[in-house]
Amino acid sequence: MAEEKHLRDMRTVWWQEDARGEAVCMIDQSLLPGQIVYLTLAHEQQVADAITTLKVRGAPAIGVTAAFGLALALYRFLREQGETPAPVEVEEHLRTVGEMFRRTRPTAVNLQWAIERVLRRADRALSEQCSLPHLAQALRDEAQAIADEDFQACLKMGRYGAELIADGDILLTHCNAGSLATAGWGTALAPMYVAHRAGKHLHVYVDETRPVLQGARLTAWELQQEGIPLTLITDSMAGHFMRCGGIKAIFVGADRIAANGDVANKIGTYSIAVLAQAHAIPFYVVAPRSTIDLKRSSGDQIPIEQRRSDEITHIRGVAIAPTGIQVANPAFDITPHSYITAIITEAGIARSPYNKSLPDLCLGYHDTERQADI
Amino acid sequence: MAEEKHLRDMRTVWWQEDARGEAVCMIDQSLLPGQIVYLTLAHEQQVADAITTLKVRGAPAIGVTAAFGLALALYRFLREQGETPAPVEVEEHLRTVGEMFRRTRPTAVNLQWAIERVLRRADRALSEQCSLPHLAQALRDEAQAIADEDFQACLKMGRYGAELIADGDILLTHCNAGSLATAGWGTALAPMYVAHRAGKHLHVYVDETRPVLQGARLTAWELQQEGIPLTLITDSMAGHFMRCGGIKAIFVGADRIAANGDVANKIGTYSIAVLAQAHAIPFYVVAPRSTIDLKRSSGDQIPIEQRRSDEITHIRGVAIAPTGIQVANPAFDITPHSYITAIITEAGIARSPYNKSLPDLCLGYHDTERQADI
Numbered sequence: 001m002a003e004e005k006h007l008r009d010m011r012t013v014w015w016q017e018d019a020r021g022e023a024v025c026m027i028d029q030s031l032l033p034g035q036i037v038y039l040t041l042a043h044e045q046q047v048a049d050a051i052t053t054l055k056v057r058g059a060p061a062i063g064v065t066a067a068f069g070l071a072l073a074l075y076r077f078l079r080e081q082g083e084t085p086a087p088v089e090v091e092e093h094l095r096t097v098g099e100m101f102r103r104t105r106p107t108a109v110n111l112q113w114a115i116e117r118v119l120r121r122a123d124r125a126l127s128e129q130c131s132l133p134h135l136a137q138a139l140r141d142e143a144q145a146i147a148d149e150d151f152q153a154c155l156k157m158g159r160y161g162a163e164l165i166a167d168g169d170i171l172l173t174h175c176n177a178g179s180l181a182t183a184g185w186g187t188a189l190a191p192m193y194v195a196h197r198a199g200k201h202l203h204v205y206v207d208e209t210r211p212v213l214q215g216a217r218l219t220a221w222e223l224q225q226e227g228i229p230l231t232l233i234t235d236s237m238a239g240h241f242m243r244c245g246g247i248k249a250i251f252v253g254a255d256r257i258a259a260n261g262d263v264a265n266k267i268g269t270y271s272i273a274v275l276a277q278a279h280a281i282p283f284y285v286v287a288p289r290s291t292i293d294l295k296r297s298s299g300d301q302i303p304i305e306q307r308r309s310d311e312i313t314h315i316r317g318v319a320i321a322p323t324g325i326q327v328a329n330p331a332f333d334i335t336p337h338s339y340i341t342a343i344i345t346e347a348g349i350a351r352s353p354y355n356k357s358l359p360d361l362c363l364g365y366h367d368t369e370r371q372a373d374i
Numbered sequence: 375m376a377e378e379k380h381l382r383d384m385r386t387v388w389w390q391e392d393a394r395g396e397a398v399c400m401i402d403q404s405l406l407p408g409q410i411v412y413l414t415l416a417h418e419q420q421v422a423d424a425i426t427t428l429k430v431r432g433a434p435a436i437g438v439t440a441a442f443g444l445a446l447a448l449y450r451f452l453r454e455q456g457e458t459p460a461p462v463e464v465e466e467h468l469r470t471v472g473e474m475f476r477r478t479r480p481t482a483v484n485l486q487w488a489i490e491r492v493l494r495r496a497d498r499a500l501s502e503q504c505s506l507p508h509l510a511q512a513l514r515d516e517a518q519a520i521a522d523e524d525f526q527a528c529l530k531m532g533r534y535g536a537e538l539i540a541d542g543d544i545l546l547t548h549c550n551a552g553s554l555a556t557a558g559w560g561t562a563l564a565p566m567y568v569a570h571r572a573g574k575h576l577h578v579y580v581d582e583t584r585p586v587l588q589g590a591r592l593t594a595w596e597l598q599q600e601g602i603p604l605t606l607i608t609d610s611m612a613g614h615f616m617r618c619g620g621i622k623a624i625f626v627g628a629d630r631i632a633a634n635g636d637v638a639n640k641i642g643t644y645s646i647a648v649l650a651q652a653h654a655i656p657f658y659v660v661a662p663r664s665t666i667d668l669k670r671s672s673g674d675q676i677p678i679e680q681r682r683s684d685e686i687t688h689i690r691g692v693a694i695a696p697t698g699i700q701v702a703n704p705a706f707d708i709t710p711h712s713y714i715t716a717i718i719t720e721a722g723i724a725r726s727p728y729n730k731s732l733p734d735l736c737l738g739y740h741d742t743e744r745q746a747d748i
Binding site: 033034174205207208209210211213216217220221224229230231232233234235236237238239240241243267268270271274275277278312313315316318319320321322324325326327328330333 | 407408579581582583584585587590591594595598603604605606607608609610611612613614615617641642644645648649651652686687689690692693694695696698699700701702704707
């Protein structure tokens, strides 16, 4: 079945258990597309480092990764303790590891959400006097459930989004919000995959997405694998091709969405949204409900990760700027909701006014207890 | 004197005559800022190649280069001919070399303008029965005059433009329209240099300018040399910093300006202009009158150079995209005049309606005979 094949081809993060013990496995996205290298990480610190150094990236994917990482941390903890630790020690250990994961990337809320969900599962199991080995299995299962739910959510977003794509459409996307950024299918790319498999002809302009080039390295590769025609462009060309290239719609992902519909996403998203509005091109954000942070009333309240200057001054280790200059490197920007045509989630499509439509879509999904206060 | 020091520090292209013969010399801009390498080119084909491969770039600078290249071609021709050639052969040779230079870069009109000016000088000298050695000197002098006039024009643009900059302003520029792009001072950067030397405090956001990174490599370097504080950003950050960074004005150069004020400039300029309008930030184009092509009624008529795909798929020889993908690489885009607050020339500042203000500024400068029909 095509959908299953897609999952196998593009598996981003998964759990492994064998005679050597437990591990979180992933494809090293920092080396794509030049090298396909799989990592087997047996320590939670390695998992945190993989998130920080963008070996795994994409808001849903890093949520899944941290969830597996917490399960891994517990398995390791139980193995290393000479005698069975007290539940309070287990709880303390999981909180500490959770804090470590939280600090890896501050903007994507799915990460915080997944950590909170796994910790809540641990609390519940411990309060039910669950044995520690069973607790470890429960956390592993919870992480797997997050991955499985993300996969299904992406497929649903793909189906909703595909309805907005007509046969022959020329589209544009920024960064990588594809299979690699999720447990499968992707967010922004899922509608393209579903439309393509339904026989619609597409052509996708792919922004290369400086500084880390997720568009050139990952999205171009994913679309190429899928057989969807694409044109790789520099980020600076987006406006030119909106004016001259016949672009019919723009699809991007999100790292966090505030209650009013303001969207934090990869740096450059805001420019594209303004350009889209100037050209009367629909601008769609595709993201699961785990990306929606109803506790933030607007984008101003979303923390923006500042990354190292050498991402700008060097490309693959080669200096491209004079030494000693000042650099700004915000990893994300905020797109105010007024630029967003619709937000496509697994529960349906939200439109303006978002401060009504988003809470409606999230009814019964988020409860305030469950969402991390970060 | 500071202005002279500036010229010496930043000399881009110059003529050399010594016992070994004549040569066109230049700093190899493709290696900046990592290596400072001066080229001594003794053959017009080398000069053409240097333009094509961006060893020298910037609309005014390549005009000066081609002018010197034509003089070089004549010196070489006279040296190689066993017997004194007929004037008609000289004329034919110069036309052929002129055609070679014309083909190097189709968008910048200064190149066409400078070639035409030198060829016209040759016609005049030949019609006056000028001796061939004197003709060669006349062409060299004409090329030098183009360079000297460009230097003076840049200084004048700098003075006009500096009036638009207040103490403490935060500015943004794209690509390199600095000393390196001209015979000195630059176009878009000249107002910053003049304002800075007048004691105004500035801070400049510099777009890195993919794919060739003229912003990161050249503008950042020039401003650093001059002691003007700057922040290097990726092109995708321009909108974010217009929203959050307090940018007060944007200065860019131009490769060709149509009679209605539409501007061809480095790819990405159009996006910035649209973003500037959305943020109510003045968007200034700085260019000498040699950039204005009154024969083109609008930007639609300006040819846009398409460059090689490996400028996008590789950075300094390292692949950053999957092999075999389709790439678009227009070197320039068109910014419609409605986005342009003012066009700053050496003869004053033009404002809308440009189809009146530009011809007025060019009165007595362009005559239709003189401008190439290309």
